[in-house]
Amino acid sequence: MxxxxxxxxxxxxxxxxxxxxxxxxxxxxxxxxxxxxxxxxxxxxxxxxxxxxxxxxxxxxxxxxxxxxxxxxxxxxxxxxxxxxxxxxxxxxxxxxxxxxxxxxxxxxxxxxxxxxxxxxxxxxxxxxxxxxxxxxxxxxxxxxxxxxxxxxxQPGWIADADIVARALQQNNSRVLDARSRERFSGTAADPRPGVRAGHMPGALCLPFNELLQDGRMLPEQELAAIFAPLLTPEQTLICTCGSGVTAAILALGAELAGHKNIAVYDGSWTEWGGSADRPVEKDVC
Structure with a gap:
């Protein structure tokens, strides 16, 4: 063949x-x-x-x-x-x-x-x-x-842990995008996992994963690029997070299709961050 x-x-x-x-x-x-x-x-x-x-x-x-x-x-x-x-x-x-x-x-x-x-x-x-x-x-x-x-x-560049995320939230050369719903991001909806706080990481931006999709399919590349453009520059490192590291990967895939190169997924995601008392949490409108 x-x-x-x-x-x-x-x-x-x-x-x-x-x-x-x-x-x-x-x-x-x-x-x-x-x-x-x-x-x-x-x-x-x-x-x-x-x-x-x-x-x-x-x-x-x-x-x-x-x-x-x-x-x-x-x-x-x-x-x-x-x-x-x-x-x-x-x-x-x-x-x-x-x-x-x-x-x-x-x-x-x-x-x-x-x-x-x-x-x-x-x-x-x-x-x-x-x-x-x-x-x-x-x-x-x-x-x-x-x-x-x-x-x-x-390939370590594709993976972020909580400490990497904490540093990225303080740096202008990185962006952290949260794929959860706007209600869970803002803290108006409780987290479905017991013991996990509601809200989001201070400095993270909200991009619900379903906004990259239409009828169960990924949006065309030009539309994806238009969605990501206001949120990060091509030079910035993107870290994607969600509830448990599943829908964060939808953002990672969408970002790659939109032309971004430096992309990581926070594997522990909100289950780890929101469940750790020593990690800061904010609640505000997404």
Missing amino acids: NQIELPSSLVSPEWLSKHLTHQDVVVLDASWHMPASGRNGAEEWQQQRIPGSRFFDFDGRIKDQHTSLPHMLPDEKLFSKEVSALGISNHHIVVIYDSLGLFAAPRAWWMFRAMGHHKVAVLNGGLPAWQQAGLPLEKTAPAAVPPGQFSARL
């Missing part, structure tokens, strides 16, 4: 359909749902999926197993082991989707980028867009796949 290249970090259902059977393409379902939804991504993947896709479990298996914070990025060893078990090697092009359109897939995209893998993209519109395009689903039992050989190489 001829070699193929990703057009960007976002691909259409038509592009994926054209290249679905290429030997270098691996498709992952990274669906994850808020606990209150009652939905289970892995169970739904078992029932129906894009043909040949494997399930990427960043909430259970592919996470730091030694912290109480939800779905934190694992170390290189665990990531390499779990990704290899999915039949992925470093030469593969990885396309990631989720069942909500565009919600959890960017989290998995960011994880691959943070682990040094550049040949990774999100399916724009996810499983709903695939179905709306009339493309086939696989509903039989998932087939076993032979293991791959994936070696992760951690």
